Amino acid sequence: MAKQSTAKQERKQDADVNTRTVSSKQKSAAPNLDRLIHERLRLGIISALAANESLTFSDLKNLMNTTDGNLSVHARKLEEAGYISCSKYFQGRLPKTEYKLTAAGRSALENYLSHMESLIKQMRNA
Amino acid sequence: MDPIRLVSETTKHPPALHDRAMDNLRYIRETMERATPFTGISGRGEMAIGATALVVSAIAAQQPTFKLWVYTWLAEALISLLIAGWSMDRKARATQTPLFSGSGRKALFSLAPSVIAGGLLTIVLGRSGLAAAIPGMWLLLYGTGVITGGMFSVRAVPAMGLCFMALGALALFSPPLWTNYFMAVGFGGLHLVFGAIIVRKYGG
Numbered sequence: 001m002a003k004q005s006t007a008k009q010e011r012k013q014d015a016d017v018n019t020r021t022v023s024s025k026q027k028s029a030a031p032n033l034d035r036l037i038h039e040r041l042r043l044g045i046i047s048a049l050a051a052n053e054s055l056t057f058s059d060l061k062n063l064m065n066t067t068d069g070n071l072s073v074h075a076r077k078l079e080e081a082g083y084i085s086c087s088k089y090f091q092g093r094l095p096k097t098e099y100k101l102t103a104a105g106r107s108a109l110e111n112y113l114s115h116m117e118s119l120i121k122q123m124r125n126a
Numbered sequence: 127m128d129p130i131r132l133v134s135e136t137t138k139h140p141p142a143l144h145d146r147a148m149d150n151l152r153y154i155r156e157t158m159e160r161a162t163p164f165t166g167i168s169g170r171g172e173m174a175i176g177a178t179a180l181v182v183s184a185i186a187a188q189q190p191t192f193k194l195w196v197y198t199w200l201a202e203a204l205i206s207l208l209i210a211g212w213s214m215d216r217k218a219r220a221t222q223t224p225l226f227s228g229s230g231r232k233a234l235f236s237l238a239p240s241v242i243a244g245g246l247l248t249i250v251l252g253r254s255g256l257a258a259a260i261p262g263m264w265l266l267l268y269g270t271g272v273i274t275g276g277m278f279s280v281r282a283v284p285a286m287g288l289c290f291m292a293l294g295a296l297a298l299f300s301p302p303l304w305t306n307y308f309m310a311v312g313f314g315g316l317h318l319v320f321g322a323i324i325v326r327k328y329g330g
Binding site for chain 2: 038040043044047048049050051052055063109113116117119120122123124
């Protein structure tokens with residue numbers, strides 16, 4: 001159920017981005033956008049991990065104020081892309097899932113930040 | 127006959143790309159701020175506060191009147207505030223982090239109400255002849271403030287708050303003769319112990 005709603009949200013956002021009327025300058029800036037971290041929740045996960053050495057699943061869930069299903073779907077996408085790493089262990093009898101930002105994830109965030117900054121600059125100079 | 131209006135003419139235009147870019151940058155900054163625990167509390171500063179509190183508790187124990195005892199501790203509160211401000215500023219400069227980031231601001235605003243409440247209650251309790259309850263109330267309210275403020279900080283801080291609260295609760299139901307011991311253990315001992323933990327685990 002959560003996966004379905006997440007997929008719907010993603011499709012809506014992609015459609016949103018694709019159908020938007022953009023100027024020629026906007027068009028030139030949009031193609032290089034990393035769609036994987038452009039999605040809000042995934043961007044949030046990457047940003048939160050960039051500010052911490054590691055965060056557990058429940059830390060991220062509280063920070064992002066989201067559901068277990070939603071978080072795990074988005075975290076898995078980031079993990080598959082190699083942007084975050086995931087390790088599972090037991091703390092006493094409690095299973096813990098810990099996420100860390102990889103070098104690829106950090107550079108993706110840096111690229112995304114510079115992309116956003118260049119977009120703003122381009123529009124200001126227009 | 128009214129001209130036919132297209133639906134698209136009346137619908138609001140979607141936000142421009144640069145507005146979305148600004149919004150995304152803001153979101154990244156806010157998320158990072160929320161995710162960062164406030165580590166600006168200086169462990170060495172806490173230890174210095176603990177050391178001065180131990181000296182002051184010995185001085186306060188020799189005061190002939192309760193009024194002078196209160197003034198002695200108020201002077202210590204002022205000294206502690208100066209030490210905390212100076213040491214936190216020094217740590218922020220050393221780690222090149224803003225002293226009042228999102229978490230730092232939240233920590234300060236969470237601590238302030240209980241400190242203000244403690245100040246007002248000191249006047250009220252002093253005037254109504256319930257001065258014996260002041261030390262316990264100080265420890266209890268300081269602990270409350272440290273716990274709430276410490277929610278945005280490293281784990282050692284709310285743990286220290288919890289110890290202050292427990293000590294305050296104990297002090298409220300103990301004979302007034304033990305007051306100086308509770309103050310020394312609380313403001314002196316707990317600051318020293320948790321300051322050392324912060325230095326060891328989180329540096330500075």
